[in-house]
Amino acid sequence: MTYLKLLITMALWGGTFIAGRLVVQDVGPFAAAFCRFAIASVSLVLLTYGIEGTLPWPPRRLWLPIALLGLTGIFAYNVFFFSGLKTVEAGRAALIIALNPVAIALGAALVFKDPLNRTRLLGISLSLLGAAVVISGGNPMDLLRGNVGVGELLLLGCVVSWMSYTLLGKVVMAELSPFATTTYACLTGAVLLLGPALADGLPDLLSGSSAVTWGGLIYLGVLGSAVGFSWYYDGLRQLGPAQAGVFINLVPVFAIALAALLLQETLSPSLLIGGSLVITGVITTNRG
DSSP: OHHHHHHHHHHHHHHHHHHHHHHTTTSOHHHHHHHHHHHHHHHHHHHHHHHHSOOOOOOGGGHHHHHHHIIIIIIIHHHHHHHHHTTSOHHHHHHHHTTHHHHHHHHHHHHSOOOOOHHHHHHHHHHHHHHHHHHHTSOTHHHHTTOOOHHHHHHHHHHHHHHHHHHHHHHHTTTSOHHHHHHHHHHHHHHHHHHHHHHTTHHHHHHHOOHHHHHHHHIIIIIIIIIHHHHHHHHHHHHOHHHHHHGGGGHHHHHHHHHHHHSOOOOOHHHHHHHHHHHHHHHHHHHO
């Protein structure tokens, strides 16, 4: 049952790229991000009480780290995410963001002095080469000439944001449970997003958006965030980080398949070749 829940979680997370791509055709990135995490925050509070029985108030020394979690992993990540998806297809976006484990490995080496052996360096190199193929549409030399789209750069901002969030999370989760940490990060991020969201058309979204937009936001908030996090953390408890973490590699696979099926996105050679390199590199990095 645990393996099935993890598999479904990866499919749900793959689907966030399709939902995000649909939502940003109708609303601005700040408004979309606020609604996603307002919904996610309510869902996570209910789930945390239901699963853990309580939501402990964090000690004052963690207030700043929690605020930084909300700023990096919720505010910045999702503004980059929704802004990038305005111009970048869902499948390509998923492969760019698949660089997250590689960025985390590099960040941990710099901040926590985690070792980078030859296997990890090989994995990082493969992933970066694959990302260059995906971002450039099969012409990596174009990157050296500065021919990179704004959408692709914004999605790389997601990678930097998530790396920062993950490294900060190690500090907070030394004292709070993953559920409590995620819940407070979402609540903080939603508060930070409220002002920009009001300026980004939130009142119009609340009064007149389509059923597709609201369906996408509910999917992102409930299934992509609250349910996805709860099932993934359950998998971590049951199987450990090594086994559960392997499933993360399925997210871009599901995203590409769903994008082709639901959005009729083309499976170009550069997407398939670059994607294979990214995923192989991530697996190699995680095993190093």
